[in-house]
Amino acid sequence: MSSSVVLGASRGIGFEFLRQLSLDPANIVIGLVRDVKTTESKVTAEINRSNVHIIHGDLDSYDSLKARPKRSSQETVLITLHRKQAKLPQESPAEAWTISSPTELVFPKTLTSSASENKEELMTGFKTNVVGNVHLFNLFMPLILKGQQKKVIFISSGHADLDFISKCEVEVSGPYAVGKAATNTVVAKFGAEYGNDGVLFMSISPGVVDTGHFDPTKLTEQERQGFGAFMAKMQKYVPHFQGMMTPEESVKAVVSVYEKASIANGDQGSFVSHRGTKQWI
Numbered sequence: 001m002s003s004s005v006v007l008g009a010s011r012g013i014g015f016e017f018l019r020q021l022s023l024d025p026a027n028i029v030i031g032l033v034r035d036v037k038t039t040e041s042k043v044t045a046e047i048n049r050s051n052v053h054i055i056h057g058d059l060d061s062y063d064s065l066k067a068r069p070k071r072s073s074q075e076t077v078l079i080t081l082h083r084k085q086a087k088l089p090q091e092s093p094a095e096a097w098t099i100s101s102p103t104e105l106v107f108p109k110t111l112t113s114s115a116s117e118n119k120e121e122l123m124t125g126f127k128t129n130v131v132g133n134v135h136l137f138n139l140f141m142p143l144i145l146k147g148q149q150k151k152v153i154f155i156s157s158g159h160a161d162l163d164f165i166s167k168c169e170v171e172v173s174g175p176y177a178v179g180k181a182a183t184n185t186v187v188a189k190f191g192a193e194y195g196n197d198g199v200l201f202m203s204i205s206p207g208v209v210d211t212g213h214f215d216p217t218k219l220t221e222q223e224r225q226g227f228g229a230f231m232a233k234m235q236k237y238v239p240h241f242q243g244m245m246t247p248e249e250s251v252k253a254v255v256s257v258y259e260k261a262s263i264a265n266g267d268q269g270s271f272v273s274h275r276g277t278k279q280w281i
């Protein structure tokens with residue numbers, strides 16, 4: 001029996017974690033989401049298992065993370081994922097507005113073409129990724145320390161790997177990559193702090209996964225070009241690259257990586273792919 005807490009569980013890869021981890025009825029799976037009602041309806045419609053529990057959790061809100069679940073079993077794994085999209089801070093007049101990450105699929109030189117927009121994206125991404133995860137890890141530590149598995153998994157991205165960026169000339173996704181790289185460092189720092197307590201911290205990239213973000217009909221012409229160029233580079237990097245994985249394939253691979261990982265094996269603070277290596281595709 002294990003207990004897993006998944007932050008960012010409303011859709012995409014996070015929702016697939018809920019589905020796969022709850023397959024064993026003995027496991028308890030807790031999804032932290034920003035919109036509880038909508039996610040509960042989706043869980044009822046698509047998973048419908050009594051061992052899945054949805055509670056409110058927003059990386060941008062310390063208070064929401066403070067209300068952490070009381071429910072847990074002896075083994076606890078915390079998995080944190082979210083995309084760079086982030087609601088603006090509560091005090092903002094545009095409270096419900098979502099930043100759409102305009103630089104995800106375009107080139108870094110555009111960072112200078114709309115300075116305020118890109119600064120906002122960098123700062124908001126940093127706040128959500130770095131500050132949000134520091135709060136999350138600290139607030140959930142009592143729960144993790146009580147468990148037996150004691151694993152904290154940050155879902156990162158190969159975009160944050162310096163060798164990958166340079167060798168494959170991956171110029172797209174600047175602010176996103178910066179946020180992930182910074183959070184990888186946070187993960188390693190927590191690993192250094194909590195290793196003696198037996199808590200394993202890891203950053204794992206899920207690979208290239210189809211969660212609907214790259215639907216060509218929804219991209220601008222510039223984004224389409226950026227994505228096309230990125231995919232062409234991936235084809236060169238891994239000639240057998242077949243295209244994107246499904247969330248099901250990706251989550252199976254990621255779970256297998258962290259289940260095998262341990263402090264004793266030297267995995268503390270590491271940053272690896274869904275293959276458990278530095279092969280990101």
Ligand SMILES: NC(=O)c1ccc[n+]([C@@H]2O[C@H](COP(=O)([O-])OP(=O)(O)OC[C@H]3O[C@@H](n4cnc5c(N)ncnc54)[C@H](OP(=O)(O)O)[C@@H]3O)[C@@H](O)[C@H]2O)c1
Nearest residue numbers: 008010011012013034058059060081082083157208209211
């Ligand atoms: N898909 C890929 O190819 C790929 C590749 C590499 C890495 N990744 C990483 O894998 C993770 C999941 O990707 P995905 O494609 O499944 O993303 P997604 O479909 O965009 O889902 C992102 C999830 O994060 C949640 N979220 C966003 N901001 C949040 C916040 N402030 N607090 C709490 N939750 C928040 C979203 O909740 P709402 O519904 O409330 O917005 C949603 O559940 C991300 O960390 C992403 O960077 C994905």
